[in-house]
Each structure stands twice: as C-alpha cells, then as structure tokens.
Amino acid sequence: MYKNLAERIKKLTIELTEIPSIVGTKEEINVVTRIYEKFTDMKYFKDHPNNLKLVDVISDNLNRKSVLAVVKGQKGNSNKTVVLIGHTDTVGISDYGHIKEYATKPLELKDKLRELSIPEDALKDLESGEYLFGRGIFDMKCGTATLITIVEELSNKVEDLEGNIV
Structure with missing residues (x-):
C-alpha cells in the first residue's frame, strides 16, 4: 500500500x-x-x-x-x-546557469547537473539515484x-x- x-x-x-x-x-x-x-x-x-x-x-x-x-x-x-x-x-531559475531550461524537468535535470560544479554531498546524492532534483x-x-x-x-x-x- x-x-x-x-x-x-x-x-x-x-x-x-x-x-x-x-x-x-x-x-x-x-x-x-x-x-x-x-x-x-x-x-x-x-x-x-x-x-x-x-x-x-x-x-x-x-x-x-x-x-x-x-x-x-x-x-x-x-x-x-x-x-x-x-x-x-x-524562486527563480537563474542560479541554474546554462542549464536553467532543465530546472523544472526532474528526469532530465539529473544528467544536466553533472555539467555544473556542485558540492560533493550534492553530487553524492545525485549519484545515489535516491533523490529527485528540480526547482521547487x-x-x-x-x-x-x-x-x-x-x-x-x-x-x-x-x-x-x-x-x-x-
């Protein structure tokens, strides 16, 4: 259930x-x-x-x-x-930089985030597959x-x- x-x-x-x-x-x-x-x-x-x-x-x-x-x-x-x-x-999406068009597309964003320099703990979360990412x-x-x-x-x-x- x-x-x-x-x-x-x-x-x-x-x-x-x-x-x-x-x-x-x-x-x-x-x-x-x-x-x-x-x-x-x-x-x-x-x-x-x-x-x-x-x-x-x-x-x-x-x-x-x-x-x-x-x-x-x-x-x-x-x-x-x-x-x-x-x-x-x-909030806005300008902080996503050149990938901002993906900020509201969680299924595509996870791959695009790899193009950015993100903190190690966020990268670890991204690689785990346990989290959804996206604005809001x-x-x-x-x-x-x-x-x-x-x-x-x-x-x-x-x-x-x-x-x-x-």
Whole structure:
C-alpha cells in the first residue's frame, strides 16, 4: 500500500515540478489550475462539487488563485477539522546557469547537473539515484503532491473519516 502511495506522490511531484511557477509571474496560475483539475478528477469532488472551489486572490494584478477543497467525514458527527496548507510558487531559475531550461524537468535535470560544479554531498546524492532534483521539489511541490494524495486517499474512505479535511 505505502509503495503505491509513494509512487503516486513521486509521479505527481514530477508533474507539478514540470509546471513552472516562479513567484510574481503569470505562470503561477498554471500549477494551481492543474491542482484544481486533479481534485475535479476525484470521485468525491465529482459527487460533492460544492466542496471544491478555485478562489481568487483578492486585489491581485496577476489574477492568481488558490484551491479550496473540503472533505467531510461521515463517521460520527464531529466538527473537528484538519487544515492542510501548502504553496506552489517557487524562486527563480537563474542560479541554474546554462542549464536553467532543465530546472523544472526532474528526469532530465539529473544528467544536466553533472555539467555544473556542485558540492560533493550534492553530487553524492545525485549519484545515489535516491533523490529527485528540480526547482521547487522540496519547497514545496513534493509537499503539495503529498497533501493532494492524502486528500484523495481520505476522500475515498469518508465513511471511516471522523471529522473533516480542508
């Protein structure tokens, strides 16, 4: 079970990382739109469309949005709620130098990083094959992928869920 979850999180992490979302750019909306689409594909939100919203950021000249998703547990009558929060914007990619076009392509980036002078510990991590590299992976596209996967898992078991997830 956990291996399947880990693979789903990894796949979604790569997918989200491949969508550039540098802070303060119009590109930020693209990853939010994809996340919203992921939720609309879930059975729970097909059955409860009013529990999923794409919310405008107030007074934002870039027309950015946030996703608000609510899963209501059916076990008991609890109003307890766990709020999951993440973000999707990243810092820029200029520090990647001549390989910056690969900064959001984790599967290609690992080979391109060998062209740079990187610290020995980072090179060791790269050679281990145990890590994904890419702009925003650890802050926080992997975290966002994990949160989406948690919501998906819990939304498939609302009869066992006591409380709510936002």
